[in-house]
Every structure is written in C-alpha cells, then in structure tokens.
Amino acid sequence: MAIKLGVPSKGRLQQSTFDWFGARGVDLARTGSDREYAGAVKGVAGVELVLLSAGEIPRELRAGRIHLGVTGTDMVREKIPLWQESVAEIALLGFGYADLILAVPKTWIDVDTLDDLDAAAAQFRRDHGFRLRIATKYHALSREFLRQHGVADYQLVDSQGATEGTVKNLTAEAIADITSTGDTLEANHLKALKDGVIHKSQAALLRSKSASTNEADDKILKALLDQLTR
C-alpha cells in the first residue's frame, strides 16, 4: 500500500500545488511526456501521486480512493453533501482564489442586491410566463444560497462552461459562476450583485476520512502532514 495524493492534472492550479509542496520540501513532478498523466513524489517515501481533474478530486476523497487531495473549497462543498463528515480540511493553500458569485447584466440598473433579484424575478415571470433563468454548474451551492436568502421565481439551468455567454445568447438571464478578477464578467457586460457572494473559494489540502490505511501508511501520512503543516 501507499498513500495516494490527488492533485489537479493540469494548468495553473497544478503548478501552484507543485510550488506549495516544493516550498515544504516535498517535490512533486510529472513523469514521462507532458501529455502523460503520471507523476512522482520525491522527498518522502511511500507517497504516490495521482493526477486528476480538480472536479473529480472531491468524489475520490469521499470514496476513499485517495488519501489526500488538492482542490478548490468550492468543489468540495458543491460535490460532497455534508462534506465535513467525509473529508477534513488540512490547510488552505493561499492560491486559486475565486469567488462564486451571482451576476446580472450591467444594464439592470434596478438590480443591486438579492432583494432586487427576487423582485425582478417575480416581475419577469409575469412578463414572460416562465421563471428567470440562472445559468450555473454549481447547482447545490447556488440553490442552497438562494433558498437561505428567500429568492423565489427563478430556475437554475445547467452550464458547464462559457457561462458568462449564456445571457447574451438568451439561454439565461443571470449567472452564478466563479470569478477571480471580474474581467470576464466585464467583457460580457455583467456585474456582480453586492450581496451575491455564494462562496469565497481557494485551493485546499484535504484528507479523506474513509481511505483505508495500514500501520505503515499511518506513519507515512503523519510524517507527510507534519512536514507540510510545520
């Protein structure tokens, strides 16, 4: 057996993760060609690197198929019901900052808050005969947030990418999506609601509460976590 560490399979999130581990004396590296999804861990014995899509890391942690994983706190909350029961947040890593926010067209000068969104949704339903559509891939987080804040007369429509474009394409009236700088919102003529921050996300190191270990694994895991959180 070995301790399995799941990290994002590509992009800036992967590089930042490698840097974060490197700064703590654990060298993560890809092996083979840069297209091959394989990696290695140097500096600690008995740890295996698993390259995964950031969106799948929560599922693998919950199922106990990996012991540790790095992914966004938004992913964990979206994908794992009662996430604290299945995974423990070991450390927030200080990169991959992104906010899950609600945004509407900039020309909606009458809508600044959730309260306005709710009122606009009620009127929209009367005018158009269907509920105001909010495009998102974060269904669970968005629905819970809107329920808690008592927003009614909306519907969520699924959008797995280019969500900011859905408003212009007339497939949604508003969006709930991740933004880091706001540039994409701006470019698509959208603005964030003032009280519409659903979740402030960043990358986190997580430990599965269900992945099985033997005595040797426990030692490796403890040594690794000691080194990382020193």
Add this chain to the structure above:
Amino acid sequence: MMNTRQTRIKAEAARLSAIFIDAGAIPVETACLQPAETLLDLYGEDIRARAYVTHDPQGGEMMLRPDFTVPVVQMHMNEGAEPARYTYNGPVWRKQQAGSARAREYLQVGFELFDRSNPAASDAEVFALFADALKGKNLRAATGDLGILMAAVSGLSTIEPRKSALKRHIWRPKRFRQLLERFGGGAPVLASRAALLEAATHTSPADLCREAGNHVGLRSIEEISARVEKLQADAAASPIDPAEMRLLESILNMREKAPVALENLRRIEADMPSIGPALDRMEARLDALATLGIDVQALDFEGSYGRTTLEYYDGFVFGFYAEGRADLPAIASGGRYDALCEVLGQGRTIPAVGGVIRPELIEAMEVRDGD
C-alpha cells in the same frame, strides 16, 4: 417475505383507507412518475431539493411523486363532478438533507374534498374525519389560518406592490421579515440605490441603462424602466405605520386555544377591519367543528402555523403531532389550497381542502409506546 413492521404499517394504512372510503371517498391512484414541469412551475427550484428528479429520453424531466395532491387535483379537473371526495394510499418520495434520518420513501393515506358550497363545513369535515381516524393515538392537534394573515397584509395602509411582495413571501418567514422591516422604514437605503433614484429625477431610465453599458439578455430596457418607476413609487411611499406593524406582529405571534385566539383577533379587527371576513370564516369553522363533536375549547391555534410548508395552503391549516415525540414530523397534516387549484386550473376556481396521514409514523410511535 414481508417483515412484521411492514405488515403493521400496511394494516394501519388499510385501516385509514377504509375510514376514508366509509366517509364517501372514491379511491384513486396516480402515476409514480410525474412530469417535472408542472411541479417546478408550482413550487419553483425549491422542489428540486425536495423531490427526486429523473430523466426520460422522450418525456424530459420527470419527478418521483412528492405528494398526491397535484395529480389528484388534475384528475379532478379533467373528469371530476362536484362535490367530490377522493382517497389514496401509496408511497411518496422526498429527498432529505444529507445526514437526515427522515424517510426518503413513505406511505401517505390521504383524503381530498372538492366542494364549493360551504367552505367552513368542508374544513370542519376534513379535520373531524382526521381527528376521528386518529382517535386514541394521543396526538396534539395544531391549527392555523393563512387566510387571516393574507387578509391582514391586504389591510395594511401601504401601496399595492408592497402588499403583493409580502403575500408572495408569506411562506418564507425570513424574507417576509426583511421586507416588513424595509417597508417599515427600518432598513438603510443603499448608496447605489439612492444614486439611481437621484439620477432618475433628471434622466430617463432608458438613458441610464444605455449609460450603464451594452444591453444583453432577454429582460428588456422597458422591463427595467418599469421597475425603476416602481422603485421611485416605493421610495415616495411613506413607511408602514408602526401601529399596523404591531397588529401584524401580534397575529404572527399568536398562540392560544382557538376560541381565545378568535376573541383576540376580533379585538385586532377593530383596528384592522380587513381581517373581518377571514375571521367570520374562522368562526363559522369553529361552529362547524363543534357541531361535529370536536372540543374547540381545547384546540390550539397558531398565527404562523403552515408558513414553513411548500407554498401550498392558503386558508385553514392543521397538523397532528405525537405528544412528547419532537423527533417525529407531523403524523398528519392538511389544509385548504384554493390558490393552488386556481393556478392548476388556469384561473378556474376549485375550492379544495384535504390532508394526509403517514402510517409509518403511527407505527413508529406505537412501537415506542409499547416498549
């Protein structure tokens, strides 16, 4: 082989079903898979968190029946003669919050009454029937009347859009409170809102939209302008009178035995005449209940009862609870849902009152009692 618990539950369901049939109800069945669209249209996104959604390649989104009421109302509208009494006995499916021990699948035995001749008598008939079916089970009954709350909101001396906003959120107590606070002048005005209202005094909303950027999306400049005008009207309206707010509060917080509640409400009526007709209905209902042998002196009445269910009931509401078993949800619940029928009937009015009993809960309660 069915285990003994299942046998006891089935027997209880059959017993209840027989009582409802004896009371003149026609037994009906409905499909387990219901088109999601109708339910979504009625209840909104919240229903997705409450009902299991599945997908049919041809039929689109379907839901596992979260209750019988909607399909029974539809069936009645299509083929029913009035007055009509229906009963059903079958499973419903409800998603529960992660970690919740509440049942995902359970039986409901229900009774629905469609009769427009005498609403008070119909309310009383359903309640008395449930009380009788549950006699000897040591249950506490709670009642309320959302019609009184609606009438109270209608009677506020403020502009119409504020009243409709409050009525729309009767079932969302937190939002209702926020609105009330704002309409009472208790919430600060955002700087951006103040700026918009100021700008709108000299520039048309359409021009303000154009200044804000390129317009995208289906919600038109006209719709936005119309809402800006509403915001102006709202800003010009005076806050709701604190005395009226206190009256509304006292209705919301009322917890008394029904006859005492009625007396207190009659006193409130002196300052808020709009609730008069709703109180007349309550009084007629209490009389009808007494005629049917219900001890109304001992009946609990709560001003806010029924506000946390799905948007559904809009008049008399009731529930039966196991004494000393706060862990169990209502053993039985029901009420009047005229507005739901009006939406389903696309404007046709079909006064309806009904309720359901959960045999599993009766079994759970009796097993514990027997221990």
